[in-house]
Amino acid sequence: MSSRVRLRPEIESIVPYRQGRTAAEDAFKLSSNENPFPPLPSVLEAVAGSSVNRYPEGSAAALRDRLAARYRVSPEWVQVGAGSVSVLAQLISAAAAPGDEVVYSWRSFEAYPLLVATAGATAVQVPNTPDHRHDLPAMVAAITERTRMVIVCSPNNPTSTTVTKTEFLEFMSAVPESCLVVLDEAYVEFVTDPDAVDGAALIGGYPNLVILRTFSKAYGLAGLRVGYAIGPEYLMDAARATAIPLSVTEAAQRAAIVSLEHEPELLERVERLNERREAIWAGLTAQGWASPRPQGNFVWLPTGAQTMRAGELLAARGIIARPLGDGVRVSVGEAESVETLLAATAEVVAIL
Numbered sequence: 001m002s003s004r005v006r007l008r009p010e011i012e013s014i015v016p017y018r019q020g021r022t023a024a025e026d027a028f029k030l031s032s033n034e035n036p037f038p039p040l041p042s043v044l045e046a047v048a049g050s051s052v053n054r055y056p057e058g059s060a061a062a063l064r065d066r067l068a069a070r071y072r073v074s075p076e077w078v079q080v081g082a083g084s085v086s087v088l089a090q091l092i093s094a095a096a097a098p099g100d101e102v103v104y105s106w107r108s109f110e111a112y113p114l115l116v117a118t119a120g121a122t123a124v125q126v127p128n129t130p131d132h133r134h135d136l137p138a139m140v141a142a143i144t145e146r147t148r149m150v151i152v153c154s155p156n157n158p159t160s161t162t163v164t165k166t167e168f169l170e171f172m173s174a175v176p177e178s179c180l181v182v183l184d185e186a187y188v189e190f191v192t193d194p195d196a197v198d199g200a201a202l203i204g205g206y207p208n209l210v211i212l213r214t215f216s217k218a219y220g221l222a223g224l225r226v227g228y229a230i231g232p233e234y235l236m237d238a239a240r241a242t243a244i245p246l247s248v249t250e251a252a253q254r255a256a257i258v259s260l261e262h263e264p265e266l267l268e269r270v271e272r273l274n275e276r277r278e279a280i281w282a283g284l285t286a287q288g289w290a291s292p293r294p295q296g297n298f299v300w301l302p303t304g305a306q307t308m309r310a311g312e313l314l315a316a317r318g319i320i321a322r323p324l325g326d327g328v329r330v331s332v333g334e335a336e337s338v339e340t341l342l343a344a345t346a347e348v349v350a351i352l
């Protein structure tokens, strides 16, 4: 082809989002922080009973009512999207345009740079601390009059570390109220550290704070795509204004409602995953890994310059993990994967 359509240069320079690798039959897919438990029968029933030839109810009213009751806010304070990443995209589009800046910690969730670039805004990445945590004072220092938004990820994907309550309160008191703060809590249900920030307790306390949560991880609905934000009505209205209409399917809305109704059973699964996570972390520590204490459903292996090799070695031993820059993220998966994983990491640690 000789001629090409003229595209936005900042879009042409983006490397499209790369999903965690799929696994061969006999390998464990631990590359996407998915929930290994099968869906509840009641979720499958709700999905099967959803209409397919009709459009969904676009505002997800019934689900928003349930979430509003749960967080003790009005339904206008809730925005539901096709995954929490969709709601994040809506908020970024609403707040940041070309010339504006969005501050976030790096390394963090792979989608942040893509979503910021898509909005035409400029990403300002603040390096994690040497112990793989957000450096909140440095993030505050990175705020300029061009900053429209700061994203805080706790637990942080991929390092599995949290921000403490005290750190977050200090941070909020230093951020100008004209700057949107999104606290991305995709993995909050897996947190066991009592000092970690809990966004739910802060709702309504700030005019510029939004929390982001999802049904993809603890609730095991990743394939249905449903997540949400809670925050002041004017911010949720702005997200609604930039949303692609009717993108949350009826199946997803119904499955999310059923999941809220069966929460104790799902949270019991989270406890089992957390026990597995602790066993993995203890095993890694005994092998000499300096992995930060994990608080999400995944662990971080700091492999530095050996990251790609480490990823390949793990794959050769039946563990499909996610090599990311200077470390490998491994999701907590099936019970049977733990032994295979620890046998493989014992080999990897030897090459570091």
Ligand SMILES: Cc1ncc(COP(=O)(O)O)c(C=O)c1O
Pocket: 032, 033, 082, 083, 084, 085, 086, 109, 153, 156, 157, 184, 186, 213, 214, 215, 216, 222, 225, 226, 227
């Ligand atoms: C930190 C973080 N936020 C948000 C998401 C998006 O999740 P979803 O769009 O499935 O709700 C993910 C998914 O991996 C994540 O790791």
